[in-house]
Amino acid sequence: MPMLDVQSSVASLRWQDILDIALNSYILFRLYVLFRGTTTFRVLIGIALLWIVQRIAAFLGLIVTSWAIQGIMAVAALIIIIVLRNEIRSVLQAKNLKTILWGIPTRVGQTPHEIIADSVFDLAKKRHGALLVLPGKEDLSDIVQSGLPWHGVVSREMIASIFWPDNPVHDGAAILQKDRIAQVGVILPLSLRQDLPSSYGTRHRSAIGLAAEKDALVIVVSEETGHVITTRGGQITTTRTRADLIRQLEAHSGVLGSQLEARKQEILKLATAAVVAVLFVMSMWFGFSRGLESLTTLDVPIEYMNRDPKMEILETSANSVALNLSGSGALIKSMRPETVKVRLDLGKAVVGSNTFTISPENITVPPGIILKKVTPAVVEVALDVLVIKELPVQVDWTGRLPDGFILTNATVTPAKVNLVGERRILKGLTTIYTEKVPLDGLTQTGSMTVNLALNPASLKVGSDSVDRVTLAYIVKKRVPRDPATEP
Amino acid sequence: MVALVMITFFWGGIAIAQNGDAPATDGSAGLLLSEAVMCEDIETYAPVNRAVVFATGIGQVVCFTAFENIPEQMFIYHSWFRGDELITTKRLTLKPPKWGTHSKILLRQADIGPWRVEVHDQQENIITTLRFSITE
Numbered sequence: 325m326p327m328l329d330v331q332s333s334v335a336s337l338r339w340q341d342i343l344d345i346a347l348n349s350y351i352l353f354r355l356y357v358l359f360r361g362t363t364t365f366r367v368l369i370g371i372a373l374l375w376i377v378q379r380i381a382a383f384l385g386l387i388v389t390s391w392a393i394q395g396i397m398a399v400a401a402l403i404i405i406i407v408l409r410n411e412i413r414s415v416l417q418a419k420n421l422k423t424i425l426w427g428i429p430t431r432v433g434q435t436p437h438e439i440i441a442d443s444v445f446d447l448a449k450k451r452h453g454a455l456l457v458l459p460g461k462e463d464l465s466d467i468v469q470s471g472l473p474w475h476g477v478v479s480r481e482m483i484a485s486i487f488w489p490d491n492p493v494h495d496g497a498a499i500l501q502k503d504r505i506a507q508v509g510v511i512l513p514l515s516l517r518q519d520l521p522s523s524y525g526t527r528h529r530s531a532i533g534l535a536a537e538k539d540a541l542v543i544v545v546s547e548e549t550g551h552v553i554t555t556r557g558g559q560i561t562t563t564r565t566r567a568d569l570i571r572q573l574e575a576h577s578g579v580l581g582s583q584l585e586a587r588k589q590e591i592l593k594l595a596t597a598a599v600v601a602v603l604f605v606m607s608m609w610f611g612f613s614r615g616l617e618s619l620t621t622l623d624v625p626i627e628y629m630n631r632d633p634k635m636e637i638l639e640t641s642a643n644s645v646a647l648n649l650s651g652s653g654a655l656i657k658s659m660r661p662e663t664v665k666v667r668l669d670l671g672k673a674v675v676g677s678n679t680f681t682i683s684p685e686n687i688t689v690p691p692g693i694i695l696k697k698v699t700p701a702v703v704e705v706a707l708d709v710l711v712i713k714e715l716p717v718q719v720d721w722t723g724r725l726p727d728g729f730i731l732t733n734a735t736v737t738p739a740k741v742n743l744v745g746e747r748r749i750l751k752g753l754t755t756i757y758t759e760k761v762p763l764d765g766l767t768q769t770g771s772m773t774v775n776l777a778l779n780p781a782s783l784k785v786g787s788d789s790v791d792r793v794t795l796a797y798i799v800k801k802r803v804p805r806d807p808a809t810e811p
Numbered sequence: 812m813v814a815l816v817m818i819t820f821f822w823g824g825i826a827i828a829q830n831g832d833a834p835a836t837d838g839s840a841g842l843l844l845s846e847a848v849m850c851e852d853i854e855t856y857a858p859v860n861r862a863v864v865f866a867t868g869i870g871q872v873v874c875f876t877a878f879e880n881i882p883e884q885m886f887i888y889h890s891w892f893r894g895d896e897l898i899t900t901k902r903l904t905l906k907p908p909k910w911g912t913h914s915k916i917l918l919r920q921a922d923i924g925p926w927r928v929e930v931h932d933q934q935e936n937i938i939t940t941l942r943f944s945i946t947e
Contacts, residue, residue: 720925721864721944731864754895755942757925763864763946802860 338691345605352601364408371400436478436503437573441566443483453547454487455497455527460539471507478503531555541576618653630671636746641704648697655692663690678705713750714740723763733798742786771796846877849943863943867918874928877911889914890929
């Protein structure tokens with residue numbers, strides 16, 4: 325049954341729901357992107373877990389637990405805003421609108437390899453000689469001498485200062501281990517090879533000497549030419565670009581491709597975060613839409629459709645029906661009455677009484693709303709055809725004639741009119757009356773035009789008749805009567 | 812609701828119907844309606860103050876009808892309607908060869924409105940209809 329519920333919920337998704345889920349998923353994803361690694365993010369994760377626990381508690385009927393977690397969540401939200409406001413501000417202020425809305429801030433800073441490569445080419449540009457040793461797996465302590473411990477973090481400024489010509493240790497080698505400069509002013513063993521170019525000085529020979537003995541990578545910046553060479557094992561390579569040097573450094577340290585890998589990892593992490601955000605918001609949506617299901621009763625007027633124009637509806641057993649509807653509280657609350665319609669097709673109705681059973685096909689409800697019950701489920705509709713009937717016209721006098729006068733005759737022209745209306749109504753009518761005609765002030769014979777009082781309003785005057793008649797009347801003085809014969 | 816007093820008597824006058832449908836004849840018996848009129852009263856066998864509007868202060872309304880060519884003693888009927896509601900029907904005797912007869916109602920405030928009296932025979936053939944109003 326729960327699976328069926330989910331299926332019916334998915335089937336009844338409105339475009340508003342899809343937009344709702346997409347929008348909130350994106351907001352959640354952006355929060356992850358902006359706040360990952362911060363304390364705020366960890367607190368948000370905590371609140372999300374609390375919400376899940378609270379939903380489970382509510383589902384299991386653990387009233388106090390659910391209530392307590394709700395309280396904790398409310399306080400936690402307050403704590404985030406108050407305690408972590410500086411962190412939130414720094415995250416939001418440090419980024420421009422584009423970064424906040426859709427940018428993916430890179431988390432990978434400059435690697436030591438890049439710093440080393442930049443520093444080497446800075447030195448080469450300035451023709452400052454330099455000798456940098458990046459040890460491999462083998463220990464160098466047995467063949468190097470006179471090194472001064474340094475233990476400084478690798479930076480361009482640091483390397484530049486070490487090999488500054490006036491620095492006492494600038495002629496020695498600097499040994500780099502990971503992101504630190506371990507020793508400076510180190511004396512390396514000289515190579516005794518005879519096949520080296522004559523342009524190679526002491527630095528080059530030292531580098532080649534060490535590289536020949538150990539698995540270290542040695543970088544040499546020539547003071548005379550500004551050329552950069554690297555040597556590892558017996559191989560000497562002239563390095564012309566920064567990228568080449570970085571590649572060699574990465575190959576040496578065994579991290580070649582690690583950045584690509586890191587980028588892949590980053591994309592995978594973001595994709596996972598996006599999927600988790602969508603799943604989380606969808607679960608929240610289902611929680612709201614299904615978990616908070618509520619019922620409502622709506623009185624909806626019945627719309628009678630496709631009536632034969634020759635027929636009129638005489639009587640209906642119900643003009644409206646009560647619909648019991650269910651759906652999420654939010655949907656029920658936002659439902660507008662005009663979106664719920666009950667329509668009965670009178671296309672096949674006949675003169676007389678017709679019985680209609682109101683089925684779901686007759687009822688339109690907004691997506692996500694489920695019809696539970698219709699009351700009444702059966703409606704009787706009586707139809708009749710329009711007929712024409714000729715009726716005499718009678719004046720409907722009102723008021724009072726002035727004393728001493730008597731209205732002896734009144735003639736209406738035309739004396740009869742044709743009326744069109746429902747057979748049931750016209751059947752009971754024998755006379756059509758005029759609108760009220762006041763007697764007050766009538767002392768002389770005369771005539772006037774008077775409207776017919778068409779009641780009920782569904783009555784119409786036939787096309788060959790008029791809805792106004794001419795009234796001619798005769799007013800005379802009253803004959804004085806013998807008081808003895810007064811009634 | 813309405814007190815009705817009916818008086819019948821001989822009548823030999825000749826007149827035309829007032830504010831009513833044209834006098835009709837009863838084909839089967841040759842009966843001829845010589846006069847049909849609404850009035851305030853009857854004096855010396857004649858209608859007094861023929862009218863189509865009657866104030867309640869007058870106290871009564873009379874429907875007077877006179878027939879000729881009456882072949883034998885028979886009955887006619889005065890049916891009083893207020894609007895389309897039948898208030899009362901009175902049976903009146905006609906005797907050969909001419910006869911005048913009338914029915915009347917006493918007026919009350921509740922009777923205000925349009926009225927009509929249908930004069931018909933035993934077969935419910937309407938001989939004439941007299942229309943009038945009762946006002947304040």
